[in-house]
Amino acid sequence: MKPLISIIARDLRLAVRQGGATLLALVFFVLTVTLFPLGVGPEPAILARIAPGVLWVAALLAAMLSLDRLFQSDFEDGSLEQLVLSGLPVGGVVLAKIIAHWMTTGFPLLLAAPFLAVLLNMNGEGFTALMLTMLIGTPALSLIGAIGAALTLTVRRGGVLLSLLVLPLYIPVLIFGVSAIDAAVHGLNAKPHLLLLAALTVACLPLCPWAAAAAVKLSLD
Amino acid sequence: MFQGQGIACDRGERRIFSDLDFSIAPGGAMVLRGPNGSGKTSLLRIAATLLGAADGRLLWNGSEILADIEKHRTRLHFVGHQDAVKGALSVWENVAVWADIRGAGDRCVDAALAAFEISHLADTPAQYLSAGQHRRVALARLVASPAALWLLDEPTVSLDAEGTACLRRVIADHRAARGIVMAATHIDLGLDDVELLHLKLP
Numbered sequence: 001m002k003p004l005i006s007i008i009a010r011d012l013r014l015a016v017r018q019g020g021a022t023l024l025a026l027v028f029f030v031l032t033v034t035l036f037p038l039g040v041g042p043e044p045a046i047l048a049r050i051a052p053g054v055l056w057v058a059a060l061l062a063a064m065l066s067l068d069r070l071f072q073s074d075f076e077d078g079s080l081e082q083l084v085l086s087g088l089p090v091g092g093v094v095l096a097k098i099i100a101h102w103m104t105t106g107f108p109l110l111l112a113a114p115f116l117a118v119l120l121n122m123n124g125e126g127f128t129a130l131m132l133t134m135l136i137g138t139p140a141l142s143l144i145g146a147i148g149a150a151l152t153l154t155v156r157r158g159g160v161l162l163s164l165l166v167l168p169l170y171i172p173v174l175i176f177g178v179s180a181i182d183a184a185v186h187g188l189n190a191k192p193h194l195l196l197l198a199a200l201t202v203a204c205l206p207l208c209p210w211a212a213a214a215a216v217k218l219s220l221d
Numbered sequence: 222m223f224q225g226q227g228i229a230c231d232r233g234e235r236r237i238f239s240d241l242d243f244s245i246a247p248g249g250a251m252v253l254r255g256p257n258g259s260g261k262t263s264l265l266r267i268a269a270t271l272l273g274a275a276d277g278r279l280l281w282n283g284s285e286i287l288a289d290i291e292k293h294r295t296r297l298h299f300v301g302h303q304d305a306v307k308g309a310l311s312v313w314e315n316v317a318v319w320a321d322i323r324g325a326g327d328r329c330v331d332a333a334l335a336a337f338e339i340s341h342l343a344d345t346p347a348q349y350l351s352a353g354q355h356r357r358v359a360l361a362r363l364v365a366s367p368a369a370l371w372l373l374d375e376p377t378v379s380l381d382a383e384g385t386a387c388l389r390r391v392i393a394d395h396r397a398a399r400g401i402v403m404a405a406t407h408i409d410l411g412l413d414d415v416e417l418l419h420l421k422l423p
Binding site: 002014017076078079081082083086088220 | 269271272273291294295297299301302303305306307309314318321322324
């Protein structure tokens with residue numbers, strides 16, 4: 001357990017020192033969302049209607065944008081090789097890196113989301129649901145993304161391929177995330193949607209590190 | 222005792238070497254020699270379990286290594302072509318991070334930096350280091366956490382004469398403590414009592 005915490009601490013320290021990458025996803029999220037009032041027009045009713053979808057789509061794209069640094073820099077400078085050789089189960093190493101990735105991208109998105117929801121005039125009822133879906137759903141984005149990031153390690157300029165691989169897999173997260181907020185906004189019960197979203201994340205938790213670990217091992221062969 | 226029996230290696234569709242036997246006793250050192258492309262790196266990566274052998278068995282004290290890969294990985298250090306040094310971290314942190322992940326804590330980090338004469342760089346961010354200093358940081362990891370088996374792939378690349386002398390001393394200490402070294406190198410490291418393994422082009 002302790003070595004895994006060391007890996008998370010290392011990744012967090014690197015993220016803080018290299019600040020830019022973490023900020024990039026967050027700034028992308030904020031900018032994309034602020035584009036919508038400019039593009040669709042400042043009509044409050046329309047903005048309130050599209051707010052949950054806009055927030056989630058922007059979060060999805062922001063999370064995807066940050067995926068390439070999950071393994072890529074460690075792969076290029078040989079650190080990934082050393083991590084695999086540290087004697088820890090490779091799945092555990094991958095999970096530690098996913099947790100660090102979530103803490104530096106998913107979590108800042110979660111914190112920024114309510115402010116952007118105000119900007120989009122989202123109905124007050126939806127805020128709790130928004131925070132809950134982000135809290136439950138963003139870990140799934142990091143988990144699923146790790147598979148794509150690991151598979152594209154040996155591909156030159158794998159960024160486009162990565163998005164083609166990962167975006168379709170993000171669709172269920174998007175659907176249940178948005179439907180939970182929509183339900184709450186319309187005074188309906190958001191719980192079933194939240195439970196389905198949670199089920200998705202819980203299913204990803206063992207499966208994605210396992211699959212990503214297999215892809216990491218393959219990339220070092 | 223680290224042994225390989227009938228090791229064969231395929232890269233792509235091509236067989237690089239086959240039927241390779243070696244055996245290194247505790248305190249022993251084996252140097253791999255051979256022209257470019259003869260499979261020195263591949264053999265070291267097979268010994269590190271990064272690469273699967275096409276055929277043959279790897280044994281540690283008589284027991285099959287592939288039966289417990291993670292255990293084997295905890296007892297080895299692999300220094301490859303890439304230094305795994307992060308520019309954003311200081312020299313001290315770069316060494317300490319790996320000792321910490323390998324569960325050794327940071328007790329031996331200062332000794333490791335001293336062994337490669339980079340103590341004065343401890344607080345310098347690694348991005349300002351020269352290639353040779355980078356390599357010394359990578360090699361300092363050998364000392365910072367204990368491991369019985371050292372697999373060194375061209376460890377002297379970009380090292381100066383003093384750096385090579387440091388490496389020679391560190392390897393001698395490791396062997397005195399019954400450690401095993403397997404290295405691919407073109408220059409003479411000046412080690413005593415070395416076994417040579419000659420690899421030929423396929």
